[in-house]
Each structure stands twice: as C-alpha cells, then as structure tokens.
Amino acid sequence: MTKKSHHVVxxxxxxxxxxxxxxxxxxxxxxxxxxxxxxxxxxQSQHTELYLHNADGKIARKDSHGHDPYPPKDKK
Structure with missing residues (x-):
C-alpha cells in the first residue's frame, strides 16, 4: 500500500x-x-510527506510530517 503524500508542483x-x-x-x-x-x-494536519518540486518538475526537497521515530532507528 502506498503512503499518501502531498506535492507542491x-x-x-x-x-x-x-x-x-x-x-x-x-x-x-x-x-x-x-x-x-x-x-x-x-x-502536517494529515501526517504525510511533503515534496517540493523545482520549476522543471524535479523533486528539490522532502519534508516528513508523519509519525517518524525520534531518535531514528538504526539501520542494520
């Protein structure tokens, strides 16, 4: 299942x-x-990822407003 996200395009x-x-x-x-x-x-209100795109449409930045663990879990 794909997580919901929002994009500024x-x-x-x-x-x-x-x-x-x-x-x-x-x-x-x-x-x-x-x-x-x-x-x-x-x-922020829907706890989703926010993707900010450049004028050419490529993703420039990503902000997470989900339920991320803090501190992040170690990847092994």
Missing amino acids: PSENGWCVKESGNSNPLFCSKTKVEATNVGRTIS
Missing part, C-alpha cells in the same frame, strides 16, 4: 498543491511560497 499559472493519486489540485497560487505554506499546513 509547478502549473500553468503558478504553483499547485496536489495529493498523491489525485490529478486535481487541492490548492493553486501564483507563488511557490504561498503554495508551500498551504501544502505544509495540509501535510
């Missing part, structure tokens, strides 16, 4: 926040900053 008129598996945007804005702020709020 470029669009024709600016930037949009989309949910994984859904082609319709949840929110669109002319600025990346505003779309990122809304995307972060949505991601």
Whole structure:
C-alpha cells in the first residue's frame, strides 16, 4: 500500500498543491511560497510527506510530517 503524500508542483499559472493519486489540485497560487505554506499546513494536519518540486518538475526537497521515530532507528 502506498503512503499518501502531498506535492507542491509547478502549473500553468503558478504553483499547485496536489495529493498523491489525485490529478486535481487541492490548492493553486501564483507563488511557490504561498503554495508551500498551504501544502505544509495540509501535510502536517494529515501526517504525510511533503515534496517540493523545482520549476522543471524535479523533486528539490522532502519534508516528513508523519509519525517518524525520534531518535531514528538504526539501520542494520
């Protein structure tokens, strides 16, 4: 099962926040900053990963708002 995530992606008129598996945007804005702020709020409230994309569509950064263990478990 794939985990739900949110993405801030470029669009024709600016930037949009989309949910994984859904082609319709949840929110669109002319600025990346505003779309990122809304995307972060949505991601935090739903405990999902937030992916921030560059203007070319490639993932630039990822923020985790899930239930990550702290401190992280050692990988062996």
